[in-house]
Structures are given as C-alpha cells and as structure tokens.
Amino acid sequence: MTDLIDLEVGAPAHGGHCVARYEGRVVFVRHALPGETVRARLTESGADARFWRADAVEVVDASPDRVDSVWPEAGPGGVGGGELAHVSLAGQRAWKLAVLRESFERFASLDYPGDVLSVPAALGRGDDEETGLGYRTRVSAIANAEGDAAMHLHRSREVRALASMPLASAALEKTLIEGRFPARSRIAIAESSTGELRVLADGVPWRAGKLDKRPNAPRAVHEHVAVGERSWDFRVDAAGFWQVHRDAPAVLVTEVLQRVGDAERVADLYSGAGLLSVPLAEGGREVVAIESDDDGARAARRNAHAAPSLRVIHGDVRLSLAEGLGELDAVVLDPPRSGAGAATIAALADTGVPRVVYVACDPVALARDVALLNGHGYDLVDASAVDLFPMTHHVETMATFERR
Numbered sequence: 001m002t003d004l005i006d007l008e009v010g011a012p013a014h015g016g017h018c019v020a021r022y023e024g025r026v027v028f029v030r031h032a033l034p035g036e037t038v039r040a041r042l043t044e045s046g047a048d049a050r051f052w053r054a055d056a057v058e059v060v061d062a063s064p065d066r067v068d069s070v071w072p073e074a075g076p077g078g079v080g081g082g083e084l085a086h087v088s089l090a091g092q093r094a095w096k097l098a099v100l101r102e103s104f105e106r107f108a109s110l111d112y113p114g115d116v117l118s119v120p121a122a123l124g125r126g127d128d129e130e131t132g133l134g135y136r137t138r139v140s141a142i143a144n145a146e147g148d149a150a151m152h153l154h155r156s157r158e159v160r161a162l163a164s165m166p167l168a169s170a171a172l173e174k175t176l177i178e179g180r181f182p183a184r185s186r187i188a189i190a191e192s193s194t195g196e197l198r199v200l201a202d203g204v205p206w207r208a209g210k211l212d213k214r215p216n217a218p219r220a221v222h223e224h225v226a227v228g229e230r231s232w233d234f235r236v237d238a239a240g241f242w243q244v245h246r247d248a249p250a251v252l253v254t255e256v257l258q259r260v261g262d263a264e265r266v267a268d269l270y271s272g273a274g275l276l277s278v279p280l281a282e283g284g285r286e287v288v289a290i291e292s293d294d295d296g297a298r299a300a301r302r303n304a305h306a307a308p309s310l311r312v313i314h315g316d317v318r319l320s321l322a323e324g325l326g327e328l329d330a331v332v333l334d335p336p337r338s339g340a341g342a343a344t345i346a347a348l349a350d351t352g353v354p355r356v357v358y359v360a361c362d363p364v365a366l367a368r369d370v371a372l373l374n375g376h377g378y379d380l381v382d383a384s385a386v387d388l389f390p391m392t393h394h395v396e397t398m399a400t401f402e403r404r
C-alpha cells in the first residue's frame with residue numbers, strides 16, 4: 001500500500017493535529033487545517049493500530065487560514081515545536097479556542113466560557129500580528145555530533161541541525177545558529193528582559209566557545225517585570241523555569257492580581273522563582289509559595305527578600321497542602337503541563353479555600369482538573385486564554401473558581 005493518502009480534514013484535536021478519517025479509521029494529520037483537502041504521508045500506520053498519524057505534504061484545497069510556513073524546518077518530517085507555523089495568527093487563536101471548547105465539553109461537561117486573545121490585546125495595546133515570531137526568551141536544544149544546535153524530529157529520537165529558529169528573540173537565534181557547542185550536550189539559552197544572555201551546555205556556563213567551570217561562573221539572569229506603574233525584579237537561573245514569551249510575565253501578573261482580588265491570605269502553588277508570589281505579596285498580603293525544585297525554591301527565597309510577607313516552602317504541593325497552610329482566602333496554582341491531578345485537587349479542596357485561580361498551558365490537563373474541582377464543590381466562574389505560544393498548539397488559560 002502507498003504511504004500517501006488523500007484526506008478531508010476535520011476539527012483540530014489536542015496536540016497540534018486535526019482529525020480525519022480514512023476508510024473508517026481515525027487519522028491524526030499534522031500540517032493541515034480544518035476544512036482542507038490534503039495529500040498526506042502516513043507516519044504511523046500499523047494494520048492493527050486504533051488510529052494512524054500522517055503529515056500533510058500537499059494541499060489540494062486550502063483553508064483561508066493557511067499561510068506560507070514561517071518555519072519550514074518544523075514542517076512535514078521536520079523538527080517539533082512549530083506545528084502551527086502554517087496557520088495565520090487569527091487562525092491559530094480560532095484553533096486553540098476550538099480545542100479549549102472541545103476539552104471542556106469532553107472532560108468537564110462544561111462550556112468553555114472565554115476567548116483566546118493575542119498577547120498585545122491581553123496587555124491592552126490592541127492587536128499586533130507581529131507577535132507571532134521572535135517572542136521566546138528561553139530556548140533549549142541539543143548539540144549534534146558536530147556541535148551544531150539541533151532539535152528532535154517530531155516523535156523521533158533523531159536530531160536535525162537548525163538553520164533558523166524564528167520563534168526565538170533575534171539574539172537567541174543568532175547564538176543558537178552561529179554557536180558551536182560540546183557534541184551531544186543539552187543547550188539552554190536565556191535572554192533576560194534586562195539584556196543579559198546566558199548559555200548553558202549540560203548545565204555548565206558556556207562562554208566564548210568554552211565551558212566555564214569556575215564555581216562562581218555567572219549562570220543567573222535578572223528579570224524586570226512591569227505592569228503599569230508597578231514593577232518587580234527577579235533573579236533566575238538561566239536553566240530554571242521562567243515564562244518563555246517575553247510578555248508572559250506581565251500578562252500573568254496582571255491577570256492573577258485581578259483574579260485574586262482582595263484576598264488577604266494566598267497560597268501560590270508551583271511558584272517557580274516567585275513570578276506571581278512576589279507581586280501578590282506587595283502591600284503586605286500574606287503569601288505562601290510552594291516549589292519543589294531546588295534551584296526554583298532557592299531563587300524564590302532570594303526573590304522574596306523584597307517581600308517580607310512572602311514565605312517560601314521548598315517542597316511538594318500535595319504534601320504541603322496535606323500538612324496544612326493555615327487559613328487561606330485564595331489559592332493560585334500554575335502546575336506543570338500535566339496539571340495538578342486528583343490527589344492534589346482533593347488536598348486543595350480539603351483546605352476549604354473559597355477562591356481558586358488556575359493558570360494552565362495545556363487545555364486537556366486543565367479540563368480534567370476543572371472536572372475534579374467541580375466534583376469537590378468548586379464552580380468555574382470565569383476563564384480566558386492568551387496565546388503565549390504562537391506557532392505551537394499550547395495556549396495559556398486562566399480560570400477562577402469559587403466554592404459553592
């Protein structure tokens with residue numbers, strides 16, 4: 001049988017592909033758009049498989065949302081991480097809204113009540129179609145045997161050297177593409193809002209083409225986050241967690257402060273380096289931040305110096321909730337991609353906290369946790385999403401819950 005098939009493409013599904021059918025079997029097709037007719041190359045197609053996977057390699061009938069790919073290296077057969085690079089920005093937002101609606105309906109039996117905004121719209125600056133590129137302030141890659149920065153091909157262990165990385169800031173892209181790194185090392189590059197640029201290879205600072213193994217070699221960057229007249233300063237490890245979109249810190253701080261409202265005692269679960277905890281603690285609000293990663297918790301403690309009412313617990317969220325955090329008026333949680341999960345949501349509900357503010361980058365993980373919160377007596381009162389990950393299938397969603 002040929003590995004090329006013709007498909008009528010249906011709705012987008014979680015994960016950056018659309019659903020199609022071929023002789024009754026579901027095919028998840030990438031690099032296509034809903035409503036298109038495409039010729040697709042099968043990439044996974046076992047005779048007994050429940051579903052197949054395919055990459056659209058020729059467009060027979062194009063969607064009005066199709067554009068020339070802004071990152072062809074992430075196209076059919078290419079590297080992962082740019083699966084919507086062939087979709088207009090408005091089309092990407094419509095795609096992510098469809099996935100949010102479907103996930104909420106399927107996993108939580110609820111209507112997703114919000115929209116998906118572009119970043120400038122979320123900051124109140126009006127729409128700006130330029131934001132789809134050059135937004136990443138953090139990039140990780142892997143060096144190939146020759147020392148060139150490379151990325152994994154989609155669903156493969158094979159790596160391919162990069163000729164471009166247009167999602168990254170100009171300085172990051174130049175460093176990545178022009179640099180030579182230790183063969184097969186893990187490369188992490190960060191550019192801070194204050195203009196510092198750091199490269200780590202296998203966790204060791206990499207400067208002027210050499211590993212800098214001195215114990216005091218600089219590896220942290222300084223971040224400055226401004227919202228209106230207010231601003232906050234942070235120090236974070238170049239390989240530690242920090243929001244990747246250059247405008248994400250301001251978007252998230254704005255949203256979370258609004259949603260927390262006048263709550264006086266707040267827990268910030270999965271706090272990272274304290275991006276949300278430090279602004280929350282301004283003005284003396286009592287905040288407890290919980291972070292399990294050693295470097296993340298150390299950074300949060302250091303960043304908490306400017307915020308005396310912020311206490312940092314270096315530990316696991318579920319265990320810390322179970323041990324008790326005292327009376328709380330609101331909980332903020334921004335868990336990793338897989339979500340908080342049943343045991344943690346149960347421990348959260350046991351605190352009896354009246355308000356929960358949830359920040360999520362994965363619609364399905366969020367929808368599953370929405371269902372769990374609902375089951376524990378928390379109603380979804382509002383949700384909205386911002387496209388903090390253009391050209392990829394991820395979307396940042398903020399949701400507020402109140403106890404019934």
Ligand SMILES: C[S@@+](CC[C@H](N)C(=O)[O-])C[C@H]1O[C@@H](n2cnc3c(N)ncnc32)[C@H](O)[C@@H]1O
Pocket residue numbers: 241242243252269270271272273274275276290291292293296315316317318334335336337
């Ligand atoms: C999505 S990040 C959010 C960080 C922060 N809110 C920010 O915006 O910078 C999730 C964080 O949760 C931490 N984490 C993951 N699992 C955890 C757990 N079980 N308990 C505590 N922290 C955890 C990770 O180390 C990471 O820093």
